Amino acid sequence: MDVDRSKVLVFGAGNFGSCLADHLGDSAHTVYIWSRDPKVVQHFNKFHHNPDVLRDHTFPASVKAVGPEFPSEEIIREVDVLLFAIPTEGVRETLAALKPKLDISNLPLLIFVNKGIEIATHALTLEIIVDTCGPEIAKQATFISGPSFAKEIVKRQPTSVSVASLSSEHADKASQLFHQPWFRCYTGDDPIGLELAGALKNVYAIAAGMSDGLGFENNTRASLITRGLAEMTRIGIAYGASPLTFLTLAGVGDLFLTCSSSTSRNYTVGYRLGKREKIDYIIKTLGSVAEGVTTAKALKKIVNDLDVSAPIATAVYEVLYEDQDVEERARWLMSLPPIRELDLPEHAAGKPAQRLLQKLELAV
Structure with a gap:
């Protein structure tokens, strides 16, 4: 994985998914952002604007919308990073659909930015990953959290976040992927x-x-x-x-x-x-x-x-x-x-x- 020029697939075209796609696309990465809404996909690719969120912001040409169908195995195996910016209640379903499409011998970097606890199980996302994808994938998963409003990130206002994983190697990779003069990352080993x-x-x-x-x-x-x-x-x-x-x-x-x-x-x-x-x-x-x-x-x-x-x-x-x-x-x-x-x-x-x-x- 080339952290300077990676291919990233973002699940979720809401405020935070969109702003992180914009940040990564403006940092020399190639970014795909997945939406279930065909109108969002068409509008985004035609005008480089998200019609639902951050409406006044123009996204770089390096960011392309995909969907509404679930991303293909071809795209999933092409990218270096999978970034999940969907509500916690949707994580289990998304990972269950994703697992069969993963190349276990060449896993992408998995990054999760959702903040919540699953209602039915009271599970954290780390546990949902174990349940759906197994312990080896879960141990490599990385999590990003911190004071980071989307509208300020797209303005390139100074922002700092925490990056945690059970694997220091993968936490470092996620940190390097996002780190820019306007976006600082601090790593840790306590994702729970x-x-x-x-x-x-x-x-x-x-x-x-x-x-x-x-x-x-x-x-x-x-x-x-x-x-x-x-x-x-x-x-x-x-x-x-x-x-x-x-x-x-x-x-x-x-x-x-x-x-x-x-x-x-x-x-x-x-x-x-x-x-x-x-x-x-x-x-x-x-x-x-x-x-x-x-x-x-x-x-x-x-x-x-x-x-x-x-x-x-x-x-x-x-x-x-x-x-x-x-x-x-x-x-x-x-x-x-x-x-x-x-x-x-x-x-x-x-x-x-x-x-x-x-x-x-x-x-x-």
Whole structure:
């Protein structure tokens, strides 16, 4: 694989998939971007514009749309990189369709940028990869996360992200592929923690939006972000992730961005809930996916199974799925008894991560 001039196939023509295709296409790579919508494919190839997202942006000629049929075996075996920028709920189906087309003796670099937890199984993407493609492919998979709004990436505004994999070799390759003077990559070896951080921060962004929607200001938002980080870290440790991962760009960096920007979809959901709109109407009129809504349901099950204290995440779940009043839940959070600020578990079993590592054949 020539990291300076690679061929890349991007699954997903949404905001993030499109902006990363643009970034890579502008970095001397040849890029195919797959969409299920024939209108998107035709419009993109004719005008070098995406009619659904980033509408004002002109994409380089090195980026070509393919679809709506699933990419052929010929294309899949031609490319050096497969980049997945689809919602987590679609990853299992996509990988199941992809597996028979892969050349196992000459695998491309697999990069995942989705942020979420599968609802039915409560699985992270790493586990979905194991289930569909096997442990050897999963051990090579790489994950990218961090504070990275699509509209700023296409403007070439300075952006930094975390890149994690169980294979340092593949993390380095992904980092080199993306790294540019306007786009910095920092590698790590904790994809489980990176995935948890990327998924969980969306739930706390909903909480931050609720706070602003209720009319609370800076003190409240700062408290929510800080205590949200404490909850994320506590959940991560109990799950089996490294606590340090939550201090990275994928952790506190992405949490801060998503909780403090009115352009965040998850923040917007929370803000509208704070204004007393109903969640069904918000989802219907949002115009895009807010993964924090579904993640909140999966997270509630994880929190219960791990027996971890996560009152902010619990309150978000109760507003979303139990029709609890958002202002009443805010009062409940503030009326909880005082606790030690640094109350992370000292001896966590980490059973979910242990089970996943056994699937990966990395633990007994």
